[in-house]
Amino acid sequence: MQELFTYFSKFAPLPMEGKNAIAAISQQVSIPKNKNLQQIGQTCQTIYFLVQGLARIYYLKNEIDITEDFYFENSIIVRAESLFTGRPSRKAIQVLENAELIAIDSQKFFALFNRYPEIERIFRKIIETAYVETINRIEGIQFNSAEERYQALIKTAPDTIKRVPLKYIASFLGITQVSLSRIRANQ
């Protein structure tokens, strides 16, 4: 739990009482490499914090597997389109390395907001940050060539190339696996 609170403390202070309240609704989870943490079709009712390992969110489009995003140590993983709408998610969370996570019951977590405004504030700031990242990502996709996007990834998230199979990276970059391979060959 310590990693989680260290992460939270970057957004706003959280008194001990609030920490205890969160600890009471959280569980440690271990998942082996390549297993899905959440399946497509399940409604997102858990806020995950990745302590150790690597994960991705993906979905299927015409039977093709498309990676929406990657998650590394010390990050929150939620399927926002489901968590914030209450609708079943079209997306799955898959772990790409053996992983240790903290699972927080989202209903109970949201219920804490009334008693602990600090928790609501931290969560708000986490979402604000995620929102900004997503906006920036659109910009990165919009008018960059496949090669520029690959180079940008190497620069901004070199871990991705090192730790993630290329087949998952290609769709994340919005290109085919074959195209990514071609780009890599031209370097």
Add this chain to the structure above:
Amino acid sequence: MQELFTYFSKFAPLPMEGKNAIAAISQQVSIPKNKNLQQIGQTCQTIYFLVQGLARIYYLKNEIDITEDFYFENSIIVRAESLFTGRPSRKAIQVLENAELIAIDSQKFFALFNRYPEIERIFRKIIETAYVETINRIEGIQFNSAEERYQALIKTAPDTIKRVPLKYIASFLGITQVSLSRIRANQ
């Protein structure tokens, strides 16, 4: 102000005292068609609510004007990458029709969060909603052809085609103006 509070009430209830506090830090603004409401390089310190008219956020990439997003009546306009980081924005807000807005001082607005948790809650939910829309938009860009993206826009936001000049729509869809024109001709 009434339009703003009606909009807010969709997210969470807001007592009269909170409304008055917001009214006290807000101003009505009128801007003529095609004028910039905020310039590139300014730090975002205002939360706008569009009462009447139409606006867009745009930025320049290699001297090319790229539309990030469009905003219609009854929506909040902020340059999130600046508002949430405190850094100067690389983006401008331009009004595409004569517009009526409510301008809320963001510093003062955020300061209200401590006294009125309801306001923080409303704002959090607004950002959550915007975040989900942005995630969905990435999905729409990622593996759709230019034509599919154009068709999707006609379907999900027909107002855009009716009210916005095509030159602004093209970059929003991630394609050139010429390409958009070609797509329209093939229908």
Add this chain to the structure above:
DNA sequence: GTAATTATTTATCATAAGATAAATAAACCG
């Protein structure tokens, strides 16, 4: 209302990236 500006379309040519298939290379499993 006419000229000047700006937006949109059309045409031509070039190219990045998709589709498909096959060859290697790497990872996994009994």
Add this chain to the structure above:
DNA sequence: CGGTTTATTTATCTTATGATAAATAATTAC
């Protein structure tokens, strides 16, 4: 360890979209 599966690369061919230029249409300003 050897065989099987899975991932990555390479090759060929096709196509959607970009770049550029020019024509037409619409809007704006005097």
